[in-house]
Amino acid sequence: xxxxxxxxxxxxxxTATDDGFGLMISVISMQLINSTPDQSxxxxxxxxxLLGRGGSKDRCYVFQFSPEQNEMSNTYEWVNDGISPHKxxxxxxxxxxxxxxxxxxxxxxxxxxxxxxxxxxxxxxxxDELLRENIRSMMAVGMYxxxxxxxxxxxxxxxxxxxWHERDIRQMRLVADMIANTLARHHAEARLQETEAQLLExxxxxxxxxxxxxxxxxxxxxxxxxxxxxxxxxxxxAQHPLTLIMVDVDFFKKLNDEHGHLHGDEVLKSVARILxxxxxRTGEYVARFGGDEFMIVCPQxxxxxxxxxxxxxxxxxxILKNKLTTPVTVSIGIASNTPKSGVTTDDVMRDVDVxxxxxxxxxxNRIEVNPKVPTxxxxx
Ligand SMILES: Nc1nc2c(ncn2[C@@H]2O[C@H](COP(=O)(O)OP(=O)(O)OP(=O)(O)O)[C@@H](O)[C@H]2O)c(=O)[nH]1
Numbered sequence: 001x002x003x004x005x006x007x008x009x010x011x012x013x014x015t016a017t018d019d020g021f022g023l024m025i026s027v028i029s030m031q032l033i034n035s036t037p038d039q040s041x042x043x044x045x046x047x048x049x050l051l052g053r054g055g056s057k058d059r060c061y062v063f064q065f066s067p068e069q070n071e072m073s074n075t076y077e078w079v080n081d082g083i084s085p086h087k088x089x090x091x092x093x094x095x096x097x098x099x100x101x102x103x104x105x106x107x108x109x110x111x112x113x114x115x116x117x118x119x120x121x122x123x124x125x126x127x128d129e130l131l132r133e134n135i136r137s138m139m140a141v142g143m144y145x146x147x148x149x150x151x152x153x154x155x156x157x158x159x160x161x162x163x164w165h166e167r168d169i170r171q172m173r174l175v176a177d178m179i180a181n182t183l184a185r186h187h188a189e190a191r192l193q194e195t196e197a198q199l200l201e202x203x204x205x206x207x208x209x210x211x212x213x214x215x216x217x218x219x220x221x222x223x224x225x226x227x228x229x230x231x232x233x234x235x236x237x238a239q240h241p242l243t244l245i246m247v248d249v250d251f252f253k254k255l256n257d258e259h260g261h262l263h264g265d266e267v268l269k270s271v272a273r274i275l276x277x278x279x280x281r282t283g284e285y286v287a288r289f290g291g292d293e294f295m296i297v298c299p300q301x302x303x304x305x306x307x308x309x310x311x312x313x314x315x316x317x318x319i320l321k322n323k324l325t326t327p328v329t330v331s332i333g334i335a336s337n338t339p340k341s342g343v344t345t346d347d348v349m350r351d352v353d354v355x356x357x358x359x360x361x362x363x364x365n366r367i368e369v370n371p372k373v374p375t376x377x378x379x380x
Pocket of ligand 1: 215251268
């Protein structure tokens with residue numbers, strides 16, 4: 001509606017009368033205030049087009065400075081019919097090419113040129129650039145974000161000149177402020193999104209660290225509890241078997257006492273690596289249960305296959321390369337069941353604990369699978 005009214009005004013009326021200019025500002029501000037980052041290109045270019053057509057200009061543009069203010073790039077441009085665009089070639093222009101322009105913009109926040117041919121020699125590269133582009137008259141006013149100069153909005157007249165009035169500069173400043181606010185808002189939104197993404201990443205990392213054993217890199221007891229709970233519920237629902245394997249290093253206290261805690265740590269890391277290499281099917285979890293005990297959760301894998309893998313682990317641990325004269329050994333308990341509704345994680349843990357207990361009782365360095373009678377004396 002407002003834009004339709006604006007369309008009925010002549011170019012002259014748009015900027016030469018307060019009503020015309022007011023209409024134009026309403027259209028520009030409505031679009032810019034509501035623009036999302038992906039609409040900003042189109043909306044800023046539209047604002048430049050209204051500004052340019054309204055004032056019968058040849059070219060209107062936005063330049064943005066680099067954060068250090070030592071370069072500028074043409075980021076948005078509108079050109080009138082028959083006028084060549086320059087945006088693509090005006091990228092990353094270093095300050096030292098046009099020291100006069102950068103200095104005036106920083107000091108005064110605006111540059112107004114009525115006739116480029118009359119600029120003094122001291123304007124150097126700036127004057128040369130205007131003449132190269134056949135720009136006779138130009139005007140630019142600074143854009144600010146939190147008090148800092150971030151660029152400028154400007155316009156050119158090609159091969160013709162004008163006398164700029166205070167009113168022209170005021171109008172240009174108003175548009176520059178609106179574009180600067182839009183850019184500032186999008187900048188703030190982008191920063192917020194970046195911070196949110198960093199926060200999410202940090203939280204994910206923290207959650208991972210909270211579930212990770214720092215010595216071995218395996219899932220820790222907390223992580224094990226979570227995944228066991230999850231797998232138990234799934235096994236009950238689907239009525240498929242759930243197997244737990246517990247691996248306990250034999251005489252680990254003695255190993256620590258005789259060879260030192262650090263060497264003990266190295267042995268734990270080696271055992272962890274062996275377990276991770278043998279139980280890596282989808283859905284299998286290897287965890288450090290605590291101290292010298294490890295637990296593996298295996299939903300659905302065939303028991304025979306798991307026993308085969310456990311035997312390989314026994315053999316691999318025995319030939320661990322370490323400085324001990326006596327080999328390291330582990331005892332392994334396996335408990336495999338299709339859990340009924342009401343079975344708890346404590347129940348399944350108890351079963352595997354019994355299995356490893358029997359493995360220890362029967363001489364260590366061995367595997368016990370589903371020992372039948374936990375309370376009765378086990379025959380090895
Ligand atoms: N090096 C090292 N030792 C640990 C760590 N956590 C627990 N331990 C030690 O592991 C040892 C476990 O000893 P026990 O539970 O008596 O078991 P064991 O000596 O292996 O005896 P069996 O299990 O009966 O063969 C204890 O001496 C703990 O101090 C660790 O992170 N690093």
